[in-house]
Amino acid sequence: MERIGVWVNAVTSIGVIVGLAMLAIELNQNSQVMRYQSGRDSTTTAVGINLASMEPAIAEVLAKGYRNETALSTAELLILDSYVVAWMMLFQQDFLEYREGLQPEEWWLVREQSIRTILSSDWSRKV
Numbered sequence: 001m002e003r004i005g006v007w008v009n010a011v012t013s014i015g016v017i018v019g020l021a022m023l024a025i026e027l028n029q030n031s032q033v034m035r036y037q038s039g040r041d042s043t044t045t046a047v048g049i050n051l052a053s054m055e056p057a058i059a060e061v062l063a064k065g066y067r068n069e070t071a072l073s074t075a076e077l078l079i080l081d082s083y084v085v086a087w088m089m090l091f092q093q094d095f096l097e098y099r100e101g102l103q104p105e106e107w108w109l110v111r112e113q114s115i116r117t118i119l120s121s122d123w124s125r126k127v
Contacts, residue, residue, distance in 0.1 A: 031101075038102040042094050049086050058083075066121050084124045091115060 053062055061079045064072060072080070091111055098108040118124055 035102050035104070038097045039107060042090065042097075042103070042107075045090050049083070049090070053083065065124070068122050080124070084118060087114070087118050 053059060058079060061072075061076045062083060064076065065080045091114075094103060094108060094111055097103045098105065
């Protein structure tokens with residue numbers, strides 16, 4: 001009887017260890033899924049901003065801004081402002097997710113060039 005108790009105890013201990021290992025594997029997989037989802041959400045948002053900027057009227061306003069034209073209407077300035085704010089909000093969210101470990105450092109470093117491009121004109125630095 002005593003041997004049965006030892007075997008039951010050993011099997012139970014092994015079961016607990018296997019269960020903890022399975023839990024660790026599942027947590028790792030969930031973390032990977034969250035990182036991929038974070039990247040996908042960021043990319044989807046960036047694509048949405050770019051698609052909106054391809055609308056001819058918006059594209060013309062952005063072109064005026066990048067050419068540093070000074071004769072921009074209030075409505076055009078609002079469009080430029082919204083464009084920069086949309087990107088900055090995306091970059092802020094990306095940075096927060098990077099800091100929490102949801103995005104790899106490489107993804108954040110790629111954003112640096114986008115930030116420089118967007119902030120390369122005089123109008124965007126005024127926002």
